[in-house]
Amino acid sequence: MASGMASGMASGTAPGTASGMAAGTAPGTASGMAAGSGDGEATLKRCLGVLREARDDSEQFAALLLVTKAVKAGELDAKTRRQIFDAIGFTFPNRLLSSRQPPAGCPPHTFRALGLTLLACFCTDPELAGHSQILNKIPTFNDILVSPGNPESMVDDAYQCLSAVLATTRGPRELVTKGTVPALCQAYISHGSDRALTLLLGLLALAEARCWQRDAPHLLALLSKLSGDFLKAEDMTKFELCEVLPRFIPLSPPLTQDSQGSECLHRLYRGLADILGSKLSHRQRDPALKLAACLVQACGAEWIPAGSAGSKFLALLVNLACVEVRLTLEEPDPLDVEGKKEVVTACYVLIEMGIQECLKEEKPLLEEEQKMQLMRIMEEAFGAVIFYLRQVKQEELQDPFIFASVRILGAWMAEETSSLKQEICELLPFLVHYSKKLFEEGSPAAGLPQPQLLSPEGSALPRDALRLLLPGFCHLTAEDKPRDILISAGAPALLCEYFLHQWDVLTTESKSLSPLTSTEMSLQTLCGIFLNLVVTAPDLIRQDETFSSLMDVLLKSLPLLLPQKDHLVLAANFATLGLMMARILMSSAVLQGTPPAKEFFSAAILFLSQAHTTQADPGQEGLVAALSPAYVGAWPDVGELWFLGMQALAACIPLLPWLPGAVLQARWLQSLSELLSRVAPASLDFELIAAFQGVLVELARASKPCRDLILSHHGMEWANLYGMAALEQCLSEQ
16 A cells, blocks of 8 residues: 555655545545554564665655644554654654645645644654754744635644643743744634644743743734723633733733723723622632732732722722622632632732722722722731631641631731730730741742742742731731730740841842942841830840840941941841840940940941031021931831830940940031031021930040030030020039
8 A cells, every 4th residue: 555655656646645645535544543453563563664775755655644644643652652753753743834836736735734744743742842953933823823725634733732842841942932822812813713722821920021022012912902801701702811811911012001001991890890799609709709819919009090980990800809808708618719719819909909999098989988898898807817727737737728818817817906805915925936837938939029929930949938927917016915915825935046047048138249239128027026025025135035036146247337328227226126126135245345346336426427517508608417328217216216216325335334434436416516516596496405415424424535525616605595494504513
């Protein structure tokens, strides 16, 4: 049979078998093979032999007709497919693909179709699918998808090849760089190909950032079609698109920065308003809530228009999310919760948006009455979250849903400090235990940014629960009952350890300190917690060894931190906390004039002394006191810490005999005396005068050289001028 075909091909005629093959009919031999009969297997072996021994293309082609028919029938096992590859390699399929001249009487695509079928066969072997010969054909596969007139069988084979490439290690990168994303977008937009959409979904799942970076216009065009279809659909297609659309909402670049993207967002808003404003089953509503959450993650609330309709929609969205959370978590059936975790996590995203919008004062989407209603509804939802977390078992702590629940509770605790106080207090030991467990298990990456809640890969990344709970802990440590519970649960030691780790992360992210990051924000919040403990629980600071370790780090870190640009707020936190702790730990050996202590206090004095300067009074002749330029922008965050630091320094002066000498060495007394002598008294407010006086009085009392220097710089005169009665009295005493 094979030789007969070969002779037919050699003589230039089109054998019936070849034309039958091209027409999609099954010649007797091929159909026998496809059926898996013994005769078919024997014929396949003979064909493989012909392929190995063929003298010319005609003989190979004849045998290939039978082989490809068997391949198409899908009956060949992996071993046989590999035998086919070993017999012919890539050379012959490549020649077939490049051939434009079909056999007489055959359709124009015959050779290319055969070559493509063979490559699709080879691609079923993962090793061959990642071969450079296959990867180099990606543009050819792309072209087959979008070129008009290609037979459906060729398009199917091209999809099979691209799908196989996607599953390889190098595949996603190669597909992106070789133009598969535009081809798939065009195939869907032009032909509505579900296979193109499925393949594109797979590619976005593996290389979303790279796809958007390289092919944003094509993906936006596809999103435009999908969002238009979503808005127009009035059947189940609308709900099916809810499942698909989230993969096409990029986190970067923001859709709101592009006119086409903004149009897509408006269509999605209108489509979701249609869905969520109707009476729906859970199966219909859940995908809509997940799509809305995806939009919130990408764009915040910017996709919701201002005005009455937008505010009602936002309130409805948050309301539905709260109801879903309560229904799922208040009386949890473990099986029911398991099936609803994804949608409840989406609801958490919507509720977090609700918290932010209720707190928003500038251009709020919500009216005051809506805010009050939503806060009450959200409080009930958080009651359900707390109830659920109290049921969590030790073996469930690694569940990403537990992390999502703790995360949203942390967002609530950071902003709402008055509601659910008793319930939160009862949960605090669990929160400390949970965050400690995650920190100890994932500490090498605890400073990394958190993954998006809805990303499929999010559950595989390290989760830093403690960072999310810090703002809430900062509020709670200012109150007696929750502070006592946190101390009993071991929070101070955990927080000190976390502080040391976060400082290490910040200083090793680059050779110099990096710009403001979540790590730096965490360190600032930790300083706030420790300041609360210093003020309200000094015995804890004095007795717990972990605070001695914290003091050591502060002594060494402030001199490194203060000279760094853009880190003034963190430096202010470190300086003030260190000064406040030094009052309590003054008997510690490390504070007895050691080099680290002297370097720390020199840096702290520098921070305090450089905050104010003189400048010309625009309306008058003469000078006024003013904030130094470097402090102006940061003063809302630094001002309170500066005043607290001045009080703490004043308290340290009589406790540390070597400290006045450090002040003299820094020449602060000279510059402060000069400032007070030169500026208009009215330019210093009462609080600032009191802060200066507190330090000056302690220096004058503790050190004769300091007292003499103040007097030599007309101290009695300006003390009287500014109403510094305590300093005046101190200077007048013999």
